Amino acid sequence: MFALDGRAALVTGAGQGVGAGIARLLAAQGAIVAVNDLDAERAERVSTTIRDAGGRAYPAVFDVTDPRAALLAIRAFERAVAPVDILVNNAGNGGAEGFRPTRFRQTVPEDWQRFADVNLFGVMACTKAVLDGMCARRFGRVITIASAAGVSGQAFGISLYGAAKGGAIAFMRHLAMETARDGVTANTVALGLMDPRPSGRELAHTAEQAERIPVGRLGTPEDAGAICAFLASTESAWITGQTLQVNGGAITT
Numbered sequence: 163m164f165a166l167d168g169r170a171a172l173v174t175g176a177g178q179g180v181g182a183g184i185a186r187l188l189a190a191q192g193a194i195v196a197v198n199d200l201d202a203e204r205a206e207r208v209s210t211t212i213r214d215a216g217g218r219a220y221p222a223v224f225d226v227t228d229p230r231a232a233l234l235a236i237r238a239f240e241r242a243v244a245p246v247d248i249l250v251n252n253a254g255n256g257g258a259e260g261f262r263p264t265r266f267r268q269t270v271p272e273d274w275q276r277f278a279d280v281n282l283f284g285v286m287a288c289t290k291a292v293l294d295g296m297c298a299r300r301f302g303r304v305i306t307i308a309s310a311a312g313v314s315g316q317a318f319g320i321s322l323y324g325a326a327k328g329g330a331i332a333f334m335r336h337l338a339m340e341t342a343r344d345g346v347t348a349n350t351v352a353l354g355l356m357d358p359r360p361s362g363r364e365l366a367h368t369a370e371q372a373e374r375i376p377v378g379r380l381g382t383p384e385d386a387g388a389i390c391a392f393l394a395s396t397e398s399a400w401i402t403g404q405t406l407q408v409n410g411g412a413i414t415t
């Protein structure tokens with residue numbers, strides 16, 4: 163069950179953290195993985211880790227906010243390795259290298275653009291690059307990593323991030339409608355608070371944050387990878403247009 167042998171996957175922003183976990187899990191299920199990141203060294207390091215563990219992975223260095231660069235890099239991977247069957251839109255700016263919370267009144271239009279560029283338009287750019295091929299082959303899995311912040315009001319100072327993630331969630335729902343008859347599913351994983359320590363960072367008040375989560379801990383890259391491996395599988399074919407809340411039971415209203 164849930165084997166991904168023979169499938170090719172592209173995971174964006176996979177040079178560390180959540181994306182690296184997703185890339186590792188998909189590779190462990192048998193997928194050939196294109197490890198995308200802006201940072202070439204990170205993409206290379208994660209690809210090497212996967213290969214050392216017996217998997218197949220290739221770095222794919224490009225900026226998801228540049229649609230032309232994304233298209234060219236994805237085509238190059240598809241020509242050299244295999245057509246992309248599974249796309250995980252993970253690149254975003256809400257993680258370990260995220261942003262300083264800023265109330266909306268203190269933001270400027272350049273900030274609005276920056277959040278939309280990576281969390282929403284980056285999702286569209288990568289999806290556009292792979293979608294025709296998926297529909298033609300009548301199999302595809304598009305998975306977008308969003309956040310509880312895109313589903314509900316979470317905290318002060320993250321309205322731009324929440325709006326961009328909420329936009330990505332709505333985009334995926336509509337995409338699911340358009341591609342359902344072509345064998346392509348489109349789902350979103352809305353993550354709760356993730357533990358940044360796998361990327362070598364400390365989160366302020368980690369213990370208190372974990373205490374507020376019913377399961378009693380922050381999320382791990384493996385938690386994110388496991389749900390993506392399932393959503394990427396053939397067996398998940400009847401699940402589309404959904405937003406799965408993966409958050410240790412945290413209430414999101």
Ligand SMILES: NC(=O)c1ccc[n+]([C@@H]2O[C@H](COP(=O)([O-])OP(=O)(O)OC[C@H]3O[C@@H](n4cnc5c(N)ncnc54)[C@H](O)[C@@H]3O)[C@@H](O)[C@H]2O)c1
Nearest residue numbers: 175177179180200225226252254256257258259309353356
């Ligand atoms: N960390 C959390 O608590 C949390 C919670 C909810 C959702 N998320 C979401 O999960 C995803 C991953 O988060 P993370 O904690 O692993 O983040 P991270 O900051 O640790 O890693 C993100 C990676 O993406 C790369 N990246 C950034 N912009 C890029 C671009 N334009 N093109 C290509 N690569 C790019 C970075 O170089 C980095 O390696 C993000 O979409 C984030 O919004 C994270």
